Amino acid sequence: MSEPREPQGRTGGGSTSAHSPDGLGTEGLPAPDAPPRGAEPEQGALRLGTRRSKLAMAQSALVADAVGKVTGRPVELVEITTYGDVSREDLAQIGGTGVFVVALREALLRGEVDFAVHSLKDLPTEQPDGLVLAAVPVREDARDVLVARDGLTFAQLPRGARVGTGSPRRMAQLNAYARNHGTTIETVAIRGNVDTRIGYVHGGELDAVVLAAAGLSRLGRLDEVTDFLSVDTVLPAPGQGALAIECTADNADLVAALGELDDPFTRVAVTAERSLLAALEAGCSAPVGAFADLLADGQIVKEMRLRGVVGTTDGSTLVQLSTTGPVPETHDQARALGRELAAEMLAKGAAGLMGERAH
Numbered sequence: 001m002s003e004p005r006e007p008q009g010r011t012g013g014g015s016t017s018a019h020s021p022d023g024l025g026t027e028g029l030p031a032p033d034a035p036p037r038g039a040e041p042e043q044g045a046l047r048l049g050t051r052r053s054k055l056a057m058a059q060s061a062l063v064a065d066a067v068g069k070v071t072g073r074p075v076e077l078v079e080i081t082t083y084g085d086v087s088r089e090d091l092a093q094i095g096g097t098g099v100f101v102v103a104l105r106e107a108l109l110r111g112e113v114d115f116a117v118h119s120l121k122d123l124p125t126e127q128p129d130g131l132v133l134a135a136v137p138v139r140e141d142a143r144d145v146l147v148a149r150d151g152l153t154f155a156q157l158p159r160g161a162r163v164g165t166g167s168p169r170r171m172a173q174l175n176a177y178a179r180n181h182g183t184t185i186e187t188v189a190i191r192g193n194v195d196t197r198i199g200y201v202h203g204g205e206l207d208a209v210v211l212a213a214a215g216l217s218r219l220g221r222l223d224e225v226t227d228f229l230s231v232d233t234v235l236p237a238p239g240q241g242a243l244a245i246e247c248t249a250d251n252a253d254l255v256a257a258l259g260e261l262d263d264p265f266t267r268v269a270v271t272a273e274r275s276l277l278a279a280l281e282a283g284c285s286a287p288v289g290a291f292a293d294l295l296a297d298g299q300i301v302k303e304m305r306l307r308g309v310v311g312t313t314d315g316s317t318l319v320q321l322s323t324t325g326p327v328p329e330t331h332d333q334a335r336a337l338g339r340e341l342a343a344e345m346l347a348k349g350a351a352g353l354m355g356e357r358a359h
């Protein structure tokens with residue numbers, strides 16, 4: 001680590017012959033009254049590039065706090081407007097959720113910000129040259145949730161209920177779920193931020209909207225949820241609920257410092273999920289759900305399970321498969337799991353269900 005450390009306070013008094021817990025001794029530390037090591041340049045604030053939506057700002061504030069703690073440096077937020085924020089076009093038309101990301105990455109590559117925070121599910125699966133995901137912190141609740149009028153759960157919605165979501169993945173699975181229960185819903189394509197979406201329910205235009213639990217949690221609005229949709233019913237988007245902290249690859253000190261916020265299991269799980277998505281050659285707004293979790297026997301983690309789904313938005317056809325194997329020990333192993341499941345899904349006709357994006 002190149003970060004300066006506070007000299008460890010030595011409590012006065014002849015204590016035991018000093019052996020530090022790491023066995024390295026304390027000889028290398030400066031005397032308590034020595035000035036800070038002069039080699040470190042004056043370090044100013046780290047600039048965090050963020051989208052300006054309430055959700056992005058909430059996520060960035062959480063990460064700014066954590067980065068401040070691990071680096072000991074102040075973090076300042078730099079707001080960046082992305083095309084996805086200003087365009088009112090259908091997401092699938094303007095190139096999927098990647099439109100939220102391009103402007104942030106350009107700011108990173110131009111050196112205008114030091115690092116950026118993304119919702120991992122909005123990140124295209126291809127990692128651009130020169131940029132690295134320095135950390136994927138512990139994932140929030142990955143589930144989708146329902147915010148419905150009158151506190152209704154999904155099962156309580158009346159036949160033909162109008163359910164808003166812009167996500168073909170959600171449409172496919174919600175319509176399939178309704179069909180399997182002998183009922184129907186009408187999925188209504190909506191866009192907009194969380195306030196706008198929930199506003200359609202309060203305004204009476206829709207019976208319910210579907211959102212990510214993680215987003216509502218970070219906005220402090222989980223109390224508005226009327227039903228948490230089990231991942232057995234609706235597989236979340238690959239990477240849903242996880243954040244990605246990205247910086248330029250050449251900034252080794254920062255890569256290492258940010259790396260302290262990485263959660264290895266979240267990283268392995270989302271790597272497998274995103275590898276599945278990439279191997280299905282699906283755009284980010286294609287109807288692909290994926291979720292990796294650990295199967296434990298009591299306290300002992302036995303295996304990782306990866307589940308994937310693609311379907312038509314009307315829910316008439318879903319290809320849903322899962323695979324279980326040893327918990328991957330490397331990112332390559334995690335990617336291999338995703339590719340294997342994708343190959344099985346393609347063999348079952350997944351490509352034909354992915355609309356114009358399918359090959």
Ligand SMILES: NCc1[nH]cc(CCC(=O)O)c1CC(=O)O
Nearest residue numbers: 119121211212214215240241242
């Ligand atoms: N597509 C927008 C988006 N990107 C990330 C989240 C939620 C937070 C997350 O999944 O980490 C949302 C909103 C939503 O789907 O409700």
